[in-house]
Amino acid sequence: MINPFFRNHGPLRISEIIKSLNLKKDNLKKDFEVHDIKDLFSSTSKDISFFHSKKYKDIAKKTKAVICLTSDTLKNDLPETCIPLIVDNVLVSTSKITSLFYPNSINDDFDESVKDINETDFRDKVKFGKNVLIGNNVTIGSNCKFGHNTIVEKNVIIGNNCTIGSNNIIRNTLIKNNVKILDNCVIGKHGFGFFPINNKNLRYPHIGIVLIEDNCEIGCGATIDRGSMSNTIIGKNTYLDNQIHIAHNVKIGENSIIAGQVGIAGSSTIGNNVKIGGQAGISGHLKIGNNVEIGGGSGVIKDIPENTKVMGYPAKNIREFLRDKK
Amino acid sequence: MINPFFRNHGPLRISEIIKSLNLKKDNLKKDFEVHDIKDLFSSTSKDISFFHSKKYKDIAKKTKAVICLTSDTLKNDLPETCIPLIVDNVLVSTSKITSLFYPNSINDDFDESVKDINETDFRDKVKFGKNVLIGNNVTIGSNCKFGHNTIVEKNVIIGNNCTIGSNNIIRNTLIKNNVKILDNCVIGKHGFGFFPINNKNLRYPHIGIVLIEDNCEIGCGATIDRGSMSNTIIGKNTYLDNQIHIAHNVKIGENSIIAGQVGIAGSSTIGNNVKIGGQAGISGHLKIGNNVEIGGGSGVIKDIPENTKVMGYPAKNIREFLRDKK
């Protein structure tokens, strides 16, 4: 996961982690440091991980994590090299520990660090409209343009030959070359991810970024949320029409075409050369193969294999759809 | 109905009301004053009401209103204490009289009263970005933040610990404590309510407000319209994702979760602990019970009893939906 922005405040001592979760340290024989929090697959022997569902049993068995947040019923699937840390709610605890490592990933308030572009060195380097604001930790390549009232908040890297329209808000985003972003977009905000708790939901941290590859075009009014534990990615030469919503952790391939008002829910993966018609919706955690065509207005609620045309709600093979509707 | 904003210009004399409707005053024996215009149920003996459909016959029979806009065919259902005022189109006449009592509720033009926040006393009280504007009759609690280019127009009350993002426009809205509003929202504008008339539609007044209770979060790009004759309400700890449209008079309960691109049409009521999936749509004037789950992409066109899971278009019980789609 490419992420130049959220600084890891680790290493943290295990005793500190246990204390922040209000756990007893009975079953922990000695204190030590962990360097980062990662998923079961990515963890090294210096990391803490989390294991909350038997779906991940096979990965859990092979994890290299030195310690792992989990439940009493799951702990036996962890290898001997990994100390289970039993908690009541694995995901809530994961969220708390992630916040310890990455305290800046929780807060999505407006960026107080921004300055009028005329007060920055970008003044002489880029073309810009009225009332353009630039935050800290922003890098911009050559030959870029920024429309009126656009706010480039902190943690943004932009390549060469990019054209950003007016009224946009961008943060925590890496934009490659020759990208066009039209008007009124919000890119890089945290996703709609939280633990529902009566009277006071608990937001979990979003330590991912939005990554927009070369030659993309993003239409007006898009909202593209950054990833939580991975990145949100728009692949090379993919075009998005107006009023599209891309949720956190979504990954879209290359040369895809997505028409107006489409919504893609969290963590779904879209292949290369995919065409999605207007107002279609794709549920979360799905895999849409390469060269798939999804008819306008469709509601996709299961994986779609590559080279398929689908339509309807729930979306099915287009021939089947047209036959059933006769 | 809580409404601290629209000042009632009453009392008005009945002769004045009759004149504004271009009616003859033949059947009115003496002139008197009325204090307000209210629905049949809420009216007191000092108010004028309106009765336009036999659906409301039972309420009409018991109304305390002293006088009532109605039609020749309905007038006999009013009690003897209530003078019928016969008009050609009850709703159009109601709209005209409401405008007489509340002349400021028609106009939704931009607020000319706003000042740069640096020219107001809020300068020392809240954190704010660049180009923040504040209108007349605005109250803000402690520890609040306002992002860049956000416009708080007239008639807004905000509690403590609220975080408002950038590029928002808010008017005629009461926001309680610990509320987060992300970016690019328009909150408190009049709804899509008007009488279709060839060549020149007639807008009716919206004298309600938007009320956002404690601990809510409103995603990017939301439009939440204020009520016409009642308020639009978002209940405590309810979270809205991006690009959601909430029409006038909608009431949403507590602890509900509404995913991206959902639309709720006018005057529908949503219970507590309701979950609504992305892109679902709910027709107007419906009642969705507590603990209901509505699948993403569904189209709800009838009431949903509490504790039910529904999906599809038209939305039906989820088991039925999945069985039919096999």
Added chain:
Amino acid sequence: MINPFFRNHGPLRISEIIKSLNLKKDNLKKDFEVHDIKDLFSSTSKDISFFHSKKYKDIAKKTKAVICLTSDTLKNDLPETCIPLIVDNVLVSTSKITSLFYPNSINDDFDESVKDINETDFRDKVKFGKNVLIGNNVTIGSNCKFGHNTIVEKNVIIGNNCTIGSNNIIRNTLIKNNVKILDNCVIGKHGFGFFPINNKNLRYPHIGIVLIEDNCEIGCGATIDRGSMSNTIIGKNTYLDNQIHIAHNVKIGENSIIAGQVGIAGSSTIGNNVKIGGQAGISGHLKIGNNVEIGGGSGVIKDIPENTKVMGYPAKNIREFLRDKK
């Protein structure tokens, strides 16, 4: 097609056109000038046209164009008065030649010509909020208002008694009288029209405008794209609710009512007195007759004859829909 904005840079010499397409000029006996590029039907004997599909065979046979971009298989359907110019991809070549005639129609970058309204003559003529920007080639009638942060870019004509809200971006648009545009709209941008080419799509020019007739109201968050080879039109006294997307070349009739979050895809035509429910979607290149009612959430994928009520996905007669769903 009314279009006061995009200046035709013609006449161009045929030798110049052939060169720009990298063609050999073997089969062209003598050089001459053409004045404009038009479709097969509109072309005069001074124009170049394009013929890319046998669907247009009957029109091709009667075209008055002096020369026509086409393919080897289609060329024989052109009349003897029309010289066929054989190219590999007719639409891509058409796009290139259109760009030669109308070089300003490709670029939709932010308008660098805008000035703060206080620095223009409109300062004394219209009411306006903070931070309003006005571009070149803008005309505004009497008694108009412009809300905060609104950007009227180049090529805009606005009639009398128009009220434009805050945070709007308008370009290449002709607005007649008594029109209301609420907040956060983007009007007049190019549509989602391009040739998909691996690694680098090719945008085609949009030489049309947006035309908004008298007494219309456009809700918050609308995106209305200008036409490519014709105009996008919103007919007299038509009202649009919030978050609506109107694609390029769409033509909507008079007295129509379109509810929230509706999307209308490119080149569709909607009649007079049409009612479209919330979140409905209409595919491209369709014809919806007068007095049609389309239920909320419907997906329309074929033409709808006048005086019909439809619902569902795909939308069908409402009686049939309700019967099938029982």
